[in-house]
Amino acid sequence: MDFKSLEGKMPSNLAQPHLACVLLVDTSNSMNDFGKIKRLNEGIKRFIKNVSEDENSKDKVDIAIVEFNSSVNIIQDFAPVTDVSSIDLVAEGATMMAEGLDRAIDLLTARRLKYASLGVPSYKPWIVLFTDGIPTDSKGYVESTQMINVSKRVKSEFEKGKLTVITVYIGDDLKEVTWENRKKNPSYYLSMVSTKKGILMLKDETFEGFFDWLSDSMRIISCSQVFDNPKLPPTSTKAVRVVSQQDLNDWMFEDIE
Amino acid sequence: MIKGYCESKIGKSHLLKNQLLQDYSKSIIINDNLAITAIADGVGSSKKSDIAAKIAVESVIDYLSKKALESNNYVDIIRESFFLARANILKNALDLDLPEECFDTTLDAVIFTSNEIYFGHCGDGGIIGLTLDGLYEPITARIKGTDGISVIPLRFGEKYWDFGKAFSKYSSVMLATDGVYDQIVINSIGIYVKFAELLMNLADQKYTDDELINHKNQAFEFLYASTSVTDDLTISVLYDYDKIPLRQSDDYYKIPDWKKLEKNQRDNLYINGDKK
Numbered sequence: 001m002d003f004k005s006l007e008g009k010m011p012s013n014l015a016q017p018h019l020a021c022v023l024l025v026d027t028s029n030s031m032n033d034f035g036k037i038k039r040l041n042e043g044i045k046r047f048i049k050n051v052s053e054d055e056n057s058k059d060k061v062d063i064a065i066v067e068f069n070s071s072v073n074i075i076q077d078f079a080p081v082t083d084v085s086s087i088d089l090v091a092e093g094a095t096m097m098a099e100g101l102d103r104a105i106d107l108l109t110a111r112r113l114k115y116a117s118l119g120v121p122s123y124k125p126w127i128v129l130f131t132d133g134i135p136t137d138s139k140g141y142v143e144s145t146q147m148i149n150v151s152k153r154v155k156s157e158f159e160k161g162k163l164t165v166i167t168v169y170i171g172d173d174l175k176e177v178t179w180e181n182r183k184k185n186p187s188y189y190l191s192m193v194s195t196k197k198g199i200l201m202l203k204d205e206t207f208e209g210f211f212d213w214l215s216d217s218m219r220i221i222s223c224s225q226v227f228d229n230p231k232l233p234p235t236s237t238k239a240v241r242v243v244s245q246q247d248l249n250d251w252m253f254e255d256i257e
Numbered sequence: 258m259i260k261g262y263c264e265s266k267i268g269k270s271h272l273l274k275n276q277l278l279q280d281y282s283k284s285i286i287i288n289d290n291l292a293i294t295a296i297a298d299g300v301g302s303s304k305k306s307d308i309a310a311k312i313a314v315e316s317v318i319d320y321l322s323k324k325a326l327e328s329n330n331y332v333d334i335i336r337e338s339f340f341l342a343r344a345n346i347l348k349n350a351l352d353l354d355l356p357e358e359c360f361d362t363t364l365d366a367v368i369f370t371s372n373e374i375y376f377g378h379c380g381d382g383g384i385i386g387l388t389l390d391g392l393y394e395p396i397t398a399r400i401k402g403t404d405g406i407s408v409i410p411l412r413f414g415e416k417y418w419d420f421g422k423a424f425s426k427y428s429s430v431m432l433a434t435d436g437v438y439d440q441i442v443i444n445s446i447g448i449y450v451k452f453a454e455l456l457m458n459l460a461d462q463k464y465t466d467d468e469l470i471n472h473k474n475q476a477f478e479f480l481y482a483s484t485s486v487t488d489d490l491t492i493s494v495l496y497d498y499d500k501i502p503l504r505q506s507d508d509y510y511k512i513p514d515w516k517k518l519e520k521n522q523r524d525n526l527y528i529n530g531d532k533k
Binding site: 002003004005006007008009010011014015016018062078079080083112114115116118119120121122223224225226227228229 | 268270273300301302406407408439440443444445449451452455475476478479483484485487488512513515518519522523525526527
């Protein structure tokens with residue numbers, strides 16, 4: 001008996017783990033300023049290309065793209081990264097960030113169940129949230145209560161080991177959160193939902209580096225075992241800590257009361 | 258006469274990261290009609306899982322090698338050996354002043370007598386039997402968390418352990434940790450018979466000891482080279498040298514149409530995956 005008779009005849013793609021990643025993108029009107037939406041479209045294309053060309057991750061990474069403005073829209077439901085077609089996001093309307101995040105978590109929950117029902121192992125899924133603003137309702141009025149509620153959902157999923165949320169602020173004007181400025185400060189809301197320490201700030205010169213980091217991270221996870229917690233490469237853009245956890249918790253508590 | 262092979266090899270991903278082998282395995286052929294084997298897969302996220310896997314296997318083998326000659330209540334003594342394994346792991350954790358969850362591991366054990374399989378099972382690896390009729394049967398089911406993914410380690414206790422005597426008469430038994438097991442027992446088809454046959458239908462080969470070692474080495478070389486498995490690899494096979502199983506029809510050994518199965522899986526995974 002010879003194992004050579006089975007060469008090329010193993011079920012390599014049936015049992016390999018998948019990594020679900022939602023790109024959750026703010027496409028509100030302000031994203032037109034300073035060509036932010038254009039840079040973001042280019043960055044996402046770069047990311048998709050990088051991952052699609054990587055032997056380790058191309059068959060494992062599943063991508064969904066969700067946008068939020070005055071509504072929430074699934075631009076791309078989960079698909080293999082190699083099948084994600086070219087996207088061209090257009091910015092207009094308000095910033096329904098909380099609803100967008102809720103929808104992204106719903107999508108990931110359904111995806112995780114789908115993997116489990118088909119016996120496909122899966123890595124801890126990711127949401128990468130890109131925004132330049134603060135959460136609003138569909139009419140553009142600031143909406144903090146819903147954001148605090150969805151942050152509890154993020155926290156619960158994170159603590160169960162079922163979610164990673166990376167928050168990315170597009171712009172170079174992140175401010176420290178204070179009691180006075182918190183409700184109009186994007187840092188306040190992004191800090192609520194980030195499962196990493198800090199918010200990543202994307203400026204013109206850091207876009208490409210960030211998307212390369214994101215694809216490198218997908219590759220490193222794809223090479224790991226499902227329950228490993230692999231060390232990710234350092235980001236080219238530094239994560240900014242803009243509020244202490246204690247202040248954040250206190251202020252969220254007050255704002256929900 | 259019972260013969261067999263047993264080995265744990267470090268996985269590709271662990272090699273790349275300079276990590277330790279987290280699987281452990283051991284077999285002892287007690288006499289011509291009695292052999293014992295145990296394998297364990299230390300849980301990757303658990304800091305001292307390599308130690309836990311070794312303690313679990315050594316505890317079980319040590320206990321069974323003594324008790325299996327004294328008692329025919331094989332299921333009971335396997336159960337006792339699992340309790341002992343867990344107690345020894347806990348003691349080690351206490352000695353090192355570390356929480357027990359740093360020592361998470363799976364555990365599978367078998368007593369193979371003249372064509373009978375007695376087993377204990379915990380975790381996401383498993384045990385496969387080759388009956389004298391020539392059929393390949395999963396003896397155990399993967400034990401996982403309610404999410405269908407997470408590993409249930411030995412630490413979770415008896416509620417998550419499975420013991421018993423397999424129903425048929427067997428020519429061979431194989432224990433494998435999940436990296437290998439998932440290549441053989443596949444949700445959409447059951448057992449990949451052709452591959453299982455190569456690994457465990459050894460009675461009609463009449464291998465010498467050296468040939469058996471060579472066969473084992475070829476099996477691991479093949480697993481390294483021809484599969485996407487990056488996890489540690491453990492296989493333990495015991496077989497009755499004198500009992501050649503019957504041959505089934507050729508169809509039974511046919512290699513599945515993997516491309517078609519992959520397409521089916523892809524269709525199921527991305528059924529709503531179109532752009533909206």
